[in-house]
Amino acid sequence: MSPATDRAAAEALDAADPLGEFRDRFVEPEPGLIYLDGNSLGRLPRATVDRLRRVVEQEWAGGLVRSWHDWIDLPTRVGDLIGEHLVGARPGEVVVSDSTTVNLYKLAHAACAARPGRDVIVTDDDNFPTDRYTLAGLAQARGMTVRVVASDPVTGPDPADLLAALDDRVAVLSLSHVAYRSGALLDLPTITAAAHGVGALMLWDLCHSAGSVPVGLADAGVDLAVGCGYKYLNGGPGAPAFLYVRSDLQPTLRQPIWGWFGQRDQFAMGERYDPEPDVRRFLTGTPAVVGVAALEEGVRVLAEAGLERLRAKGMAMTELARALAEEWLLPLGFELASPVDPAARGSHLTLRHPEAFAISRALIAEADVIGDFRTPDCLRLGPAPISTRFTEVWDALDRLRSLVAAGRHRIHAETSPADRRVT
Numbered sequence: 001m002s003p004a005t006d007r008a009a010a011e012a013l014d015a016a017d018p019l020g021e022f023r024d025r026f027v028e029p030e031p032g033l034i035y036l037d038g039n040s041l042g043r044l045p046r047a048t049v050d051r052l053r054r055v056v057e058q059e060w061a062g063g064l065v066r067s068w069h070d071w072i073d074l075p076t077r078v079g080d081l082i083g084e085h086l087v088g089a090r091p092g093e094v095v096v097s098d099s100t101t102v103n104l105y106k107l108a109h110a111a112c113a114a115r116p117g118r119d120v121i122v123t124d125d126d127n128f129p130t131d132r133y134t135l136a137g138l139a140q141a142r143g144m145t146v147r148v149v150a151s152d153p154v155t156g157p158d159p160a161d162l163l164a165a166l167d168d169r170v171a172v173l174s175l176s177h178v179a180y181r182s183g184a185l186l187d188l189p190t191i192t193a194a195a196h197g198v199g200a201l202m203l204w205d206l207c208h209s210a211g212s213v214p215v216g217l218a219d220a221g222v223d224l225a226v227g228c229g230y231k232y233l234n235g236g237p238g239a240p241a242f243l244y245v246r247s248d249l250q251p252t253l254r255q256p257i258w259g260w261f262g263q264r265d266q267f268a269m270g271e272r273y274d275p276e277p278d279v280r281r282f283l284t285g286t287p288a289v290v291g292v293a294a295l296e297e298g299v300r301v302l303a304e305a306g307l308e309r310l311r312a313k314g315m316a317m318t319e320l321a322r323a324l325a326e327e328w329l330l331p332l333g334f335e336l337a338s339p340v341d342p343a344a345r346g347s348h349l350t351l352r353h354p355e356a357f358a359i360s361r362a363l364i365a366e367a368d369v370i371g372d373f374r375t376p377d378c379l380r381l382g383p384a385p386i387s388t389r390f391t392e393v394w395d396a397l398d399r400l401r402s403l404v405a406a407g408r409h410r411i412h413a414e415t416s417p418a419d420r421r422v423t
């Protein structure tokens with residue numbers, strides 16, 4: 001086989017790619033645009049366009065309130081689809097609801113309430129901001145403290161440091177399965193067992209792993225998890241999120257938002273809150289039907305592709321990017337900021353460079369490559385396995401090296417930091 005720097009190697013990988021045909025399931029916005037930000041906002045599946053047209057024109061416009069007959073089961077139906085195909089949960093353990101942030105709060109709150117007398121929440125300092133903020137707010141409201149484990153920015157929290165932070169004061173350990181910045185993939189079964197070893201509950205954030213790496217929640221006996229609908233799941237901007245609660249815990253855990261969609265026999269409009277005994281007790285109010293319908297289409301495409309194949313391609317793609325980065329980009333001042341072993345990272349690859357912000361802007365403006373910037377100096381490349389070609393990864397790295405070699409990114413050095421929101 002030719003070396004990675006030979007484009008023929010990428011062409012051969014495309015030719016042999018069992019997921020190659022899935023590219024056509026997605027809307028192609030502009031020929032030539034290379035999209036490596038599927039881990040921030042997944043592409044639009046063509047099936048979603050038709051589905052949304054149906055939901056809006058027939059179910060909403062035509063059916064009006066009668067359509068609730070079909071809509072009412074959407075959160076549990078799509079939850080089961082995610083549970084079965086993407087996160088290894090049993091039927092009735094996953095439901096679609098609210099945003100990741102809100103679900104994290106609900107489940108962390110439920111976990112703390114289930115461990116009265118324990119006053120510590122454990123997380124790590126490189127966890128996603130909303131996780132750190134939400135846990136801090138919860139701890140403050142409940143008179144608890146957050147014990148924050150220092151994380152390596154590339155490889156994540158050290159297992160020994162996590163173990164050292166666990167004791168019988170800990171109510172819940174909450175971590176991201178795949179780190180949003182470096183892509184570091186944590187050992188979910190081992191860490192879950194460590195939390196259980198001190199009698200704590202384990203709450204995983206699956207935003208960067210659902211749809212890209214096998215999760216195996218049931219096999220590992222995970223207690224609680226949350227995840228995102230708009231990244232690898234291709235549910236669209238602001239898509240509803242999902243939550244998982246292990247079935248044997250469901251009857252006893254109580255979430256803090258006592259909404260009517262969690263109520264047993266909801267339309268009896270009973271006087272007191274009496275939640276469903278099952279996963280529906282973790283719902284709050286009326287689901288965002290249009291968003292859940294879009295999410296269902298995104299998840300169906302992934303289910304058809306199969307997680308094993310998605311994971312294999314994801315590793316092969318980040319390996320190609322890493323090999324090219326080593327040849328072409330390290331000499332230009334880049335450093336690898338993801339784990340070297342593909343089995344120790346998710347489906348994105350992060351490179352560090354002092355001018356990463358200007359480079360990420362210039363990549364879009366000058367080279368038609370969309371990746372994204374993460375503070376303080378990281379360029380994230382997220383080639384979603386379902387919809388990205390190996391030749392696109394090759395071309396993106398090739399464009400990146402010519403851009404930086406020629407210093408063409410410098411004209412974007414003055415871009416306002418406010419533009420960071422754009423991607």
Ligand SMILES: *Cc1c(COP(=O)(O)O)cnc(C)c1O
Pocket residue numbers: 099100101102128130131176180205207208228241
């Ligand atoms: C994207 C992401 C979120 C997003 O939460 P929202 O409530 O959807 O804004 C949360 N956690 C992690 C780890 C993420 O990557």
